[in-house]
Amino acid sequence: MLSERRLQVLRAIVQDYVGTEEPVGSKALTERHNLGVSPATVRNDMAALEEEGFIAQPHTSAGRIPTDKGYRLFVDKLAGVKPMSPPERRAIQNFLEGAVDLDDVVARTVRLLAQLTRQVAVVQYPSLTRSTVRHVELLALAPARLMLVLITDTGRVEQRMVDCPAPFGEASLADLRARLNSRVAGRRFTDVPGLVEDLPEAFEADDRGTVSTVLSTLLETLVEENEERLMIGGTANLTRFGHDFPLTIRPVLEALEEQVVLLKLLGEAQDPGVTVRIGHENAHEGLNSTSVVSVGYGSGGEAVAKLGVVGPTRMDYPGTMGAVRAVARYVGQILAES
Amino acid sequence: MLSERRLQVLRAIVQDYVGTEEPVGSKALTERHNLGVSPATVRNDMAALEEEGFIAQPHTSAGRIPTDKGYRLFVDKLAGVKPMSPPERRAIQNFLEGAVDLDDVVARTVRLLAQLTRQVAVVQYPSLTRSTVRHVELLALAPARLMLVLITDTGRVEQRMVDCPAPFGEASLADLRARLNSRVAGRRFTDVPGLVEDLPEAFEADDRGTVSTVLSTLLETLVEENEERLMIGGTANLTRFGHDFPLTIRPVLEALEEQVVLLKLLGEAQDPGVTVRIGHENAHEGLNSTSVVSVGYGSGGEAVAKLGVVGPTRMDYPGTMGAVRAVARYVGQILAES
DNA sequence: CCCTGGCACTCTTCGCACGCGAGTGCCAGA
DNA sequence: TCTGGCACTCGCGTGCGAAGAGTGCCAGGG
Numbered sequence: 001m002l003s004e005r006r007l008q009v010l011r012a013i014v015q016d017y018v019g020t021e022e023p024v025g026s027k028a029l030t031e032r033h034n035l036g037v038s039p040a041t042v043r044n045d046m047a048a049l050e051e052e053g054f055i056a057q058p059h060t061s062a063g064r065i066p067t068d069k070g071y072r073l074f075v076d077k078l079a080g081v082k083p084m085s086p087p088e089r090r091a092i093q094n095f096l097e098g099a100v101d102l103d104d105v106v107a108r109t110v111r112l113l114a115q116l117t118r119q120v121a122v123v124q125y126p127s128l129t130r131s132t133v134r135h136v137e138l139l140a141l142a143p144a145r146l147m148l149v150l151i152t153d154t155g156r157v158e159q160r161m162v163d164c165p166a167p168f169g170e171a172s173l174a175d176l177r178a179r180l181n182s183r184v185a186g187r188r189f190t191d192v193p194g195l196v197e198d199l200p201e202a203f204e205a206d207d208r209g210t211v212s213t214v215l216s217t218l219l220e221t222l223v224e225e226n227e228e229r230l231m232i233g234g235t236a237n238l239t240r241f242g243h244d245f246p247l248t249i250r251p252v253l254e255a256l257e258e259q260v261v262l263l264k265l266l267g268e269a270q271d272p273g274v275t276v277r278i279g280h281e282n283a284h285e286g287l288n289s290t291s292v293v294s295v296g297y298g299s300g301g302e303a304v305a306k307l308g309v310v311g312p313t314r315m316d317y318p319g320t321m322g323a324v325r326a327v328a329r330y331v332g333q334i335l336a337e338s
Numbered sequence: 339m340l341s342e343r344r345l346q347v348l349r350a351i352v353q354d355y356v357g358t359e360e361p362v363g364s365k366a367l368t369e370r371h372n373l374g375v376s377p378a379t380v381r382n383d384m385a386a387l388e389e390e391g392f393i394a395q396p397h398t399s400a401g402r403i404p405t406d407k408g409y410r411l412f413v414d415k416l417a418g419v420k421p422m423s424p425p426e427r428r429a430i431q432n433f434l435e436g437a438v439d440l441d442d443v444v445a446r447t448v449r450l451l452a453q454l455t456r457q458v459a460v461v462q463y464p465s466l467t468r469s470t471v472r473h474v475e476l477l478a479l480a481p482a483r484l485m486l487v488l489i490t491d492t493g494r495v496e497q498r499m500v501d502c503p504a505p506f507g508e509a510s511l512a513d514l515r516a517r518l519n520s521r522v523a524g525r526r527f528t529d530v531p532g533l534v535e536d537l538p539e540a541f542e543a544d545d546r547g548t549v550s551t552v553l554s555t556l557l558e559t560l561v562e563e564n565e566e567r568l569m570i571g572g573t574a575n576l577t578r579f580g581h582d583f584p585l586t587i588r589p590v591l592e593a594l595e596e597q598v599v600l601l602k603l604l605g606e607a608q609d610p611g612v613t614v615r616i617g618h619e620n621a622h623e624g625l626n627s628t629s630v631v632s633v634g635y636g637s638g639g640e641a642v643a644k645l646g647v648v649g650p651t652r653m654d655y656p657g658t659m660g661a662v663r664a665v666a667r668y669v670g671q672i673l674a675e676s
Numbered sequence: 677c678c679c680t681g682g683c684a685c686t687c688t689t690c691g692c693a694c695g696c697g698a699g700t701g702c703c704a705g706a
Numbered sequence: 707t708c709t710g711g712c713a714c715t716c717g718c719g720t721g722c723g724a725a726g727a728g729t730g731c732c733a734g735g736g
Contacts, residue, residue: 025699038709043700061699061716137487139475149475149487149495157497159487235573236591253574363728376680381729399687399728 006045008035010054011078014066018314023063068279075276075317082318084326092326096334102155106231109331114234116323119311122262124230126154126304133184138177143167148217154335162217165209172207189222228263232256241312251286266306269294274321279313289313293320297328299335346373347383348392349416352404356652361401406617413614413655420656422664430664434672440493444569447669452572454661457649462568462604464492464642471522476515481505486555492637492673500555503547510545527560566601570594579650589624604644607632612659617651627651631658635666637673
């Protein structure tokens with residue numbers, strides 16, 4: 001177990017390194033933070049911290065920098081979440097309130113997060129899985145061709161083409177539309193399959209094929225469209241990454257273009273609160289030199305999607321966590337209102 | 339007027355510089371391209387070319403590199419468009435044919451362009467303005483709240499909420515839906531306003547307010563939604579930009595995040611064929627060290643949107659132009675089929 | 677008149693030696 | 707257990723010299 005002072009030393013190292021981007025030595029530490037002990041003592045502590053793997057030195061006779069493990073300890077034990085100041089909160093709220101539709105909410109959120117944290121922001125669209133159906137509409141585009149439109153409570157709209165096995169009359173269409181909506185409107189997506197499975201039985205034999213096709217398309221939309229979308233922004237902030245630039249940034253840009261990777265990244269974090277994944281804790285190799293700070297957000301008490309930022313492991317964790325949490329909270333409010 | 343050989347020298351300089359990324363000298367030139375003259379002669383030609391502003395030297399006693407003006411001459415007079423090879427064409431076609439909907443077409447196009455050119459790809463969604471209405475649907479979400487869904491011939495779907503001044507009956511709704519579609523289905527967007535202006539007169543006085551509201555929402559969608567969307571990809575290719583990295587790449591990333599900038603960029607190019615804007619020819623400052631190669635594409639003979647790539651001025655123009663043109667052609671085909 | 681070979685000159689780049697300074701590890705003493 | 711002191715290690719910046727690439731210019735030849 002590490003003594004209290006050694007933890008303080010670690011905290012000081014993290015804070016200084018985040019600020020200066022340069023390895024921090026024992027002398028500089030005692031000067032900036034009044035630890036009440038001499039550099040020599042700090043050196044001993046540093047040796048112990050290095051022994052345990054919390055810090056490392058880039059080369060012999062250079063200062064120390066925190067390791068992933070060191071950041072982890074810092075985040076878990078040594079630092080809290082820095083709350084946003086009231087003016088900042090007001091700014092967040094004002095900025096988000098101007099949004100006119102879901103796309104706009106997400107777009108604004110991305111910009112906001114990127115600006116606040118000066119890092120790359122990632123915002124997932126509210127998921128279909130946990131939201132509810134507001135309305136299902138069927139349009140006849142041709143005698144044997146329908147369009148299925150699904151409207152969710154979060155304002156998201158998904159549409160699919162349906163090719164019918166047989167022509168489908170206007171009356172049957174109206175009937176199906178009505179029955180479908182009376183069963184699923186206001187219900188959660190996960191409940192829909194159980195609610196519609198016996199629906200084809202209510203129709204004439206001629207129409208059952210079409211009804212089944214429509215239903216399976218609907219279910220497909222619910223499930224398969226869980227390939228959720230997301231929006232990213234603030235990639236220009238990657239240029240602040242560090243000196244060893246091109247090598248670090250390239251895999252990150254590549255990872256950011258793979259939506260699948262990002263979705264998995266956000267999806268892995270299951271904590272109710274703010275989740276931080278540091279450096280090699282990220283499964284994806286390209287993100288091994290980055291940290292991901294994410295949190296769920298939602299219109300009710302429940303999280304319907306995630307948002308977060310991607311930045312260098314050397315980041316201001318308390319501030320970033322505070323910003324992410326605050327933005328998530330206000331986005332949730334906005335979604336609940338609309 | 340420049341002599342034929344001097345033009346050849348310029349062409350050789352551009353080709354070599356694009357390949358090596360290094361200033362090219364007179365000796366290297368005579369070795370790689372058999373111009374049939376000595377380095378000394380080439381030096382004289384180079385001096386003349388520099389005099390006219392087509393090439394420049396980074397420092398005294400270094401090789402020459404092309405200027406924007408030099409690239410311009412190269413593109414206009416010295417090089418054609420390099421057509422894609424048959425295997426490449428097949429690959430393009432195969433890759434695009436797998437698309438399931440419009441989003442997918444655009445997404446695949448972006449990936450394809452980025453891979454083929456190894457640069458940043460930008461694809462604009464097919465514009466509403468020049469396409470035609472496939473179907474307009476109206477759904478009653480509540481007695482005085484409608485949803486308007488517009489489906490275009492390119493498969494794009496736009497939806498809007500409409501708050502009615504007065505409750506609107508189911509019968510009136512069906513009536514409006516039928517009348518609306520019989521008038522506008524299959525028509526061009528630009529023609530719609532003239533086709534519907536007298537529509538309110540066909541309804542009861544009670545309903546006219548709602549009908550007008552619906553119509554104005556529809557017209558709004560047609561016009562205002564011309565804030566066209568676009569998709570970008572291949573930003574990781576920015577890392578191949580050059581050595582003076584962070585300074586060049588940052589403004590480019592920033593510009594790429596501003597959709598407005600990109601739309602203006604694509605919009606400016608009005609040529610029927612492939613348009614190339616080189617370095618400072620781009621209005622946006624951040625893109626002064628990049629070239630933009632763009633072209634219109636569309637389902638019929640007419641262009642409904644643009645696509646292109648953004649890369650360093652030092653790029654393989656003939657190859658890039660060929661790739662851009664080929665992709666545009668095949669995307670057009672795919673859109674026409676669906 | 678244009679091309680060519682030769683020559684002197686200019687810069688950049690690279691390697692190397694050197695000294696400085698920051699930082700460390702260790703040890704003896706309080 | 708902390709502290710001051712001391713020797714040691716490296717990384718980094720500087721200055722210098724040699725090498726190399728490239729240029730401009732000039733005089734001579736087809």
